[in-house]
Amino acid sequence: MQKVTKAYHGAPxxxxxxxxxxxxxxxxxxxxxxxxxxxxxxxxxxVVESTAGRMLHRGQPVxxxxxxxxxxxxxxxxxxxxxxxxxxxxxxxxxxxxxxxxNRLRGIYISAQQFLQSLNFPVDPxxxxxxxxxxxxxxxxxxxxxxxxxxxxxxxxxxSSLTPEEKRxxxxxxxxxxxxxxxxxxxxxxxxxxxxxxxxxTILRDGEHVVTNDTSTFxxxxxxxxxxxxxxxxxIYKARRTTNQLRQxxxxxxxxxxxxxGNLVRNNSFSIYDGQITGVFGLxxxxxxxxxxxxxxxYKRDFLRGGDVELRGRPVRYRVPAxxxxxxxxxxxxxxxxxxxxxxxxxxxxxxxxxxxxxxxxATFVSRREMRTLSAEWSGKxxxxxxxxxxxxxxxxxxxxxxxxxxxxxxxxxxxxxxxxxxRGVDVGAIAEIHHFINALADDGLAVVVISxxxxxxxxxxxxxxxxxxxxxxxxxxxxxxxxEKIMYAAVH
Amino acid sequence: xxxxxxxxxxxxxxxxxPPMDGAxxxxxALDDSAAELLEVAAPDNLVxxxxxxxxxxxxxxxxxxAYGEGGPAAVARFDAPVSTLACSADGTIAIGLDxxxxxxKGGAVDGQTLAPAAFGGLACPTALAFADAGTLLVxxxxxxxxxxxxxxxxxxxxxxxxxxxxxxxxxxxxRLAGDLAFPYGVLANxxxxxxxxxxxxxxxxxxxxxxxxxxxxxxxxxxxxxxxxAGADGGAWLCLFAPRNRLIEFVLExxxxxxxxxxxxxxxxWIAPALSSGAxxxxxLQCGGVKTMGIHKPWSPSRSYGLxxxxxxxxxxxxxxxxxxxxRRHGITSAIEQDRRVLVTSKGGNAILGLSVMP
Numbered sequence: 112m113q114k115v116t117k118a119y120h121g122a123p124x125x126x127x128x129x130x131x132x133x134x135x136x137x138x139x140x141x142x143x144x145x146x147x148x149x150x151x152x153x154x155x156x157x158v159v160e161s162t163a164g165r166m167l168h169r170g171q172p173v174x175x176x177x178x179x180x181x182x183x184x185x186x187x188x189x190x191x192x193x194x195x196x197x198x199x200x201x202x203x204x205x206x207x208x209x210x211x212x213x214n215r216l217r218g219i220y221i222s223a224q225q226f227l228q229s230l231n232f233p234v235d236p237x238x239x240x241x242x243x244x245x246x247x248x249x250x251x252x253x254x255x256x257x258x259x260x261x262x263x264x265x266x267x268x269x270x271s272s273l274t275p276e277e278k279r280x281x282x283x284x285x286x287x288x289x290x291x292x293x294x295x296x297x298x299x300x301x302x303x304x305x306x307x308x309x310x311x312x313t314i315l316r317d318g319e320h321v322v323t324n325d326t327s328t329f330x331x332x333x334x335x336x337x338x339x340x341x342x343x344x345x346x347i348y349k350a351r352r353t354t355n356q357l358r359q360x361x362x363x364x365x366x367x368x369x370x371x372x373g374n375l376v377r378n379n380s381f382s383i384y385d386g387q388i389t390g391v392f393g394l395x396x397x398x399x400x401x402x403x404x405x406x407x408x409x410y411k412r413d414f415l416r417g418g419d420v421e422l423r424g425r426p427v428r429y430r431v432p433a434x435x436x437x438x439x440x441x442x443x444x445x446x447x448x449x450x451x452x453x454x455x456x457x458x459x460x461x462x463x464x465x466x467x468x469x470x471x472x473x474a475t476f477v478s479r480r481e482m483r484t485l486s487a488e489w490s491g492k493x494x495x496x497x498x499x500x501x502x503x504x505x506x507x508x509x510x511x512x513x514x515x516x517x518x519x520x521x522x523x524x525x526x527x528x529x530x531x532x533x534x535r536g537v538d539v540g541a542i543a544e545i546h547h548f549i550n551a552l553a554d555d556g557l558a559v560v561v562i563s564x565x566x567x568x569x570x571x572x573x574x575x576x577x578x579x580x581x582x583x584x585x586x587x588x589x590x591x592x593x594x595x596e597k598i599m600y601a602a603v604h
Numbered sequence: 605x606x607x608x609x610x611x612x613x614x615x616x617x618x619x620x621x622p623p624m625d626g627a628x629x630x631x632x633a634l635d636d637s638a639a640e641l642l643e644v645a646a647p648d649n650l651v652x653x654x655x656x657x658x659x660x661x662x663x664x665x666x667x668x669x670a671y672g673e674g675g676p677a678a679v680a681r682f683d684a685p686v687s688t689l690a691c692s693a694d695g696t697i698a699i700g701l702d703x704x705x706x707x708x709k710g711g712a713v714d715g716q717t718l719a720p721a722a723f724g725g726l727a728c729p730t731a732l733a734f735a736d737a738g739t740l741l742v743x744x745x746x747x748x749x750x751x752x753x754x755x756x757x758x759x760x761x762x763x764x765x766x767x768x769x770x771x772x773x774x775x776x777x778x779r780l781a782g783d784l785a786f787p788y789g790v791l792a793n794x795x796x797x798x799x800x801x802x803x804x805x806x807x808x809x810x811x812x813x814x815x816x817x818x819x820x821x822x823x824x825x826x827x828x829x830x831x832x833x834a835g836a837d838g839g840a841w842l843c844l845f846a847p848r849n850r851l852i853e854f855v856l857e858x859x860x861x862x863x864x865x866x867x868x869x870x871x872x873x874w875i876a877p878a879l880s881s882g883a884x885x886x887x888x889l890q891c892g893g894v895k896t897m898g899i900h901k902p903w904s905p906s907r908s909y910g911l912x913x914x915x916x917x918x919x920x921x922x923x924x925x926x927x928x929x930x931x932r933r934h935g936i937t938s939a940i941e942q943d944r945r946v947l948v949t950s951k952g953g954n955a956i957l958g959l960s961v962m963p
Contacts, residue, residue: 360626368620369850378850380623416618575629585903587629601903 115164117150119506124150125318127164132263135292137285139299139309139326142338142538147318148298149508152265155296156188157181179208187261189252189269197241201227201234201251205258230254231280244396249273253281257288264288265296268509268536270304282308302334302539314338335539354591358574361385362423364527364558365406365440370418372410375401377582378418383527383560388553390573390590391562392598398582399562400445403529407442408435436469439526443517445535445562451516454505458495458515459486461504465519489518494544510541517545521552528552529560534568546572566595578602619853622824627913627921630902634910634927634936638948638957642668642676646879647949647956649831650938653691657942659949659956660686665699668947668956680709687751690732690740698740700729702752706742713772718742722777723768730754731802731831733792735769741799742768742777743787755876757786758805758828759866761856767801767812781812789832791840795917800840802829807848809919821919827911828877831938836961839922840915841946843936846877847909879935880952881907900930908934908952912959925959933957 112130116123125147132138140148153159154166157175165172168184175181178188195204202223206214223236232250240248249269256264266285270278285295285308299305305312306326313323314337321337365383370376376398383389393399404410405420408429412418420427422438429435432442444450452461463482489495493514497507504515513533520528530549534542549572553559563569569576570590578586578601586601624630649660650668657668659676663685666676680699688700696711704720704727720727723744730745747764749757765784770777780799789802799812800821807825809832810818827844835841855862855875865874873886881887882900887907910927927933927950935952941961948957 363626366622368622369618371618380621382623382625384626418618419620575625577625584623585901587625589629 112151112155112166113164115151115154115161115166117147117154117159118162119502123162123318125315128315128318128320130313130320130323132294132296133311134262134294135289136310137289137295137297137308139297139305139312140315141299141302141305141312141334142315142321146315146338146508146538148315149267150318151315152188152267152296152298155181155263156186156265158188182259182261185260185262186265187256187259187263188265188267189249189256190267195240195248195251195255197239199240200236201238201240201243202236204240204251205236205255207255209259226258227254230257230284250277253284257284261293263294263296265298267298269297270299270301278304302331306331306334338539352571352590354589357590358387358553360387360574361556361558364423366419366421366424367402367406368419368421370402370405370420371413371416371582372401372405373413375582376405376412379579379583380418381577381584381587383558385526385558386553386556387574388549388559388561388572390569390576391560391579391584392564392566392569392576392602393562393579394564394602397579397602399579400531402579402582403442403531403560403562406435407440407529408432409442433468436523436525439524440529441520441523441525441527442529443520443531443533445532447512447516452504452512452519455503457486457501457503458490458497458507459483461515462486462489462518462522465522469523485522489522493518493548508538510537510545513537513541513545517548525557527558527560529562531562532564533561534563534565566598569598570595619850619857621848621850621853622826624826624924624926628826628911628924630926630928631924632902632928632931633925633959634912634933634948634950634957635931638925638933638959640955641947641958642956643954644676644956645954646951647954648937648951649686649689650833650940650947650949650956651689651691651697652940652942653693653697654695656695657940657947658689658691658697659938660689660699662686665689665697682707685752688729688732688743690734692734692737694737696734696737698732698734700732700742700751702750704728704750706732706740708772711737716772716775718770718775718777722770722775723766724779728757728765730765730786730788731790733790735792735799738772740770740772741780741790741792742770743790743801744768745786745788745804754786755871755874756866759856759862759874759876761805762786763805765803767799781816781818784810784818788828788830788845789843791832791834793834794832795838795840795915795919800832800919802832802842804828804830804845809842822915822921827909830936833938833940835914836941836944838917840919841939841941842913842915842921843939843948844909844911844913845879845935845937845951847906847911848877849905849907851875851905852877852907876907878907878952879937881934902928902930904929910934910936910950910953912936912939912946912948914961927953 114127117125142148154161157178157180202219205223220236227234234247234250309326312326314321362385363382364385368380369378379402391399405412409432459482462485495511495514533545561572573590576588577584580602644661647659647661651658663682665679667679684701684703687702690698694711697709699707706718708716728745728751730751731743733741744766746757746762763785765787766782767780768777784803785805787801788804791800794800801810803810808820809822811821827847830843830845833841906929910933912925913921914923916922933950933953937949937951939946939948946959
């Protein structure tokens with residue numbers, strides 16, 4: 112790619128970027144959210160067209176108008192948010208676009224089963240995609256790219272929702288693809304992954320190329336400095352806090368006793384306190400998300416013997432989220448694209464919809480002025496950066512989208528805020544801002560819950576750590592005596 | 605919510621157990637931080653008076669050796685197991701026996717015996733406390749069972765306990781409260797005034813009202829409360845002798861099963877709380893309480909547990925000391941605070957422990 116530029120509404124998202132990819136190399140593309148990584152890779156994969164510059168494929172100038180053109184040329188992209196058809200089965204999704212004139216479903220299932228097994232992905236090919244969790248959807252997405260025998264594969268945050276075991280399989284797969292001569296572009300916010308598995312690293316900042324070099328010339332700090340222009344590692348994952356630095360618990364605000372929901376949540380009991388950040392760690396499938404979705408009225412607990420939830424001593428049983436929101440419980444989702452925002456609406460409209468949902472809007476009719484005031488206030492508080500004021504949320508970077516989702520929840524004036532994977536798919540700069548904001552909420556006396564799969568995040572943010580395993584909290588640890596090993600031991604044993 | 609209260613009659617209330625978190629967050633303090641002062645079989649009933657500390661084991665009353673002394677000194681031996689003790693400031697000791705008698709030793713009432721008849725028949729002295737030199741508070745755990753039959757009382761879902769005030773000079777007893785579910789601990793001059801009782805089968809602390817009846821103070825405890833002791837800071841210490849777990853709570857709901865179990869299974873192997881567990885393979889395997897890959901998980905639900913809770917002046921928990929499922933110092937039945945440390949009896953762990961206390 113030579114001098115590639117892409118502008119939205121006249122404002123450049125990337126400017127004059129040069130990028131080259133060698134045959135059979137793993138190339139990590141790093142940068143803060145909004146740095147232009149996704150835009151650059153979307154141009155490669157034909158999802159968007161560049162405004163200026165040119166792309167050469169095997170020495171020949173190319174210009175892809177659609178992803179299918181890029182795929183025909185051997186360039187496939189696995190998106191950060193999966194693009195599968197939820198109502199179709201895994202096998203149907205794998206063969207979508209390459210079906211023969213007459214299809215035999217059984218044959219597709221058998222061939223899909225064999226293919227998934229060859230990749231070591233434990234996914235049932237007959238399962239409907241809508242019933243799969245995020246990790247398994249990601250696996251199907253990856254499998255689909257491999258299926259098309261692409262010679263260039265672009266992975267956008269492929270491991271963000273995978274368990275450690277699944278990540279090992281994924282990186283083994285990446286190495287196998289490399290041996291077959293496949294070139295891989297690999298976007299990740301987990302810097303250790305990029306440093307451990309890539310051959311070269313390119314770093315973008317604010318839509319501009321900063322550096323490209325062999326991975327051996329980088330370490331964590333140099334990468335972060337290049338990404339953000341400052342060293343953030345000490346700011347984000349600072350040294351362990353002592354007992355005195357931990358916040359003392361306030362009043363017990365939420366008491367959950369033996370709640371159950373099928374096999375996902377089993378007799379789960381815990382309490383949440385004001386003025387503290389309660390970190391919840393668990394591997395995927397441990398029931399942590401489901402537990403807090405029950406608390407916030409998104410899921411319903413078992414009808415028979417489903418347990419008790421008490422909010423400040425008052426028994427509550429929410430069937431929909433609205434009464435929970437009115438009671439001050441806000442859940443900030445891990446799946447922002449599906450559950451977090453209206454992607455074609457503006458930032459202001461999204462924030463205002465949060466206000467409407469809580470019934471806190473002042474006017475009888477939708478007030479544009481109130482909407483603008485609200486947007487200005489929360490964009491400032493959360494430092495939401497957009498190219499224009501009317502930018503749709505889908506046009507924002509992952510970090511800014513996440514801030515919109517957080518803002519949409521916080522305009523509802525909650526007393527309990529539940530953040531589910533608040534920094535998934537978010538760059539290091541935005542991580543620091545989001546962490547700072549979460550800490551400020553707890554300092555203001557709110558009860559804050561942070562669900563995360565990332566141990567350093569849990570250990571640095573939490574005032575107490577709950578470990579979830581097989582649908583229930585099995586252990587509570589204090590960050591001053593917790594170690595990653597202790598937490599993981601409780602999570603897996 | 606109104607609909608739920610109606611529906612609950614048909615769909616069954618959930619079996620719920622309060623979580624051990626907040627001030628009750630599990631730790632291993634009883635196993636790791638407590639010093640073993642004395643190894644003794646099933647110690648119980650730590651009391652202090654006249655500068656000395658007494659305890660019981662079986663039918664014996666003994667004095668705990670002071671620092672630098674040799675072994676414990678025998679004070680008395682009785683013809684029935686000692687179920688409870690109290691000691692007044694002047695050194696008078698009240699001894700409750702498993703057969704229901706309460707004996708008084710020392711002071712102006714030396715040699716006096718309070719017969720079960722004074723408490724309306726078969727008496728079950730589970731806790732004693734001197735309100736003043738001439739007044740003794742007596743907890744009768746049950747009107748149907750002896751103290752050593754506590755597990756039968758629990759499995760029978762009895763609530764026939766009572767609390768009595770005894771005027772020792774006049775030898776007259778008056779009932780302060782009745783229909784209690786196994787009162788197992790009493791604090792005579794409790795923080796906030798009045799008499800506070802640990803009602804074990806209802807997992808709560810209650811204050812006895814002057815006009816009769818009780819006022820709940822601390823409810824939904826995650827275990828079965830036992831003795832209470834005054835704290836030096838104006839608060840109190842609460843012992844919980846066994847944990848609640850879902851299997852036991854379930855069995856307590858299943859009347860027919862429970863009746864069969866009580867009739868056909870040996871008492872030691874009932875699905876019921878215990879002061880210690882894990883010694884016999886015939887014991888009921890309790891959910892995850894079994895070892896996997898040679899490791900007994902500390903968070904396993906278990907029949908026995910060690911838990912001592914520090915309460916503040918409003919009788920709210922502020923700290924706790926645990927011996928978890930994989931620990932040894934279970935069955936905490938009594939405690940007293942003395943010289944900036946707490947002495948604790950681990951009846952299930954056969955030890956008297958000493959814990960340093962931060963002011």
